[in-house]
Amino acid sequence: MKYIIILLMLTFSATMNAQEVQKDGKTYEVKEDKIFLAGKDVTETLSIEETASILESARLINEKVVLKEAAEKLKKAKQKEIANAEKTKQKEADKVEKEAKKLVKDKKKAEKAQKRAEKALKKQQKAQDKFKKASKKLEDAQKKYKKLKRKGKLSPSDDLKWLEKLKDLKEDIEKAKSKL
Structure with a gap:
């Protein structure tokens, strides 16, 4: 046209x-x-x-x-x-x-985000492992303390040392818990 x-x-x-x-x-x-x-x-x-x-x-x-x-x-x-x-x-x-x-x-953004997530997951896993380890240590120490106390093998100074040790282990658990 x-x-x-x-x-x-x-x-x-x-x-x-x-x-x-x-x-x-x-x-x-x-x-x-x-x-x-x-x-x-x-x-x-x-x-x-x-x-x-x-x-x-x-x-x-x-x-x-x-x-x-x-x-x-x-x-x-x-x-x-x-x-x-x-x-x-x-x-x-x-x-x-x-x-x-x-x-x-x-x-690239997605890959970076994935790496950050993996890193955070590893950090979380590590904190959880530390918490379990600290809990296990506390549990074992309490059992041993109770056993020794029952048998009467603890002197008053040893008793104080054990109580201090248990207190430190409880603090370790609290720290590990806060990191979770």
Whole structure:
């Protein structure tokens, strides 16, 4: 549709302009079905065959000009379309590249987050292990203290030492609990 409109506009503009036609060594100027020679209207003085021949020559010249202009317009339009297509392809390529960079960045963030989570998990596991170990030590020490006390093998100074030791073990448990 666009090309048809361009062609019609070119045809209209070409008919508005005068065409110069060479016939029998004379240069005639044709404007809208009137024939001029040296600026004077000679349409009535020419024979019907000469008038028809000159008008036909002017029409052919006009068509050539119109076709040439139309071809140039079409060529420019196609070049513009090709340029627009290339721009579009470049934009799409840039968009894809941008998305790829974003995906790489997101992947790195996810890997960092995973490493942090693993590190936190190891720290949690280590704290839990320390808590279990401290609990086990306290339990064993309490059993031994009770056993020694039952058998009466503790002197008053040894009793104080055992109580101090149990107190320290309870503090260790509290520290390990707070780290959990």
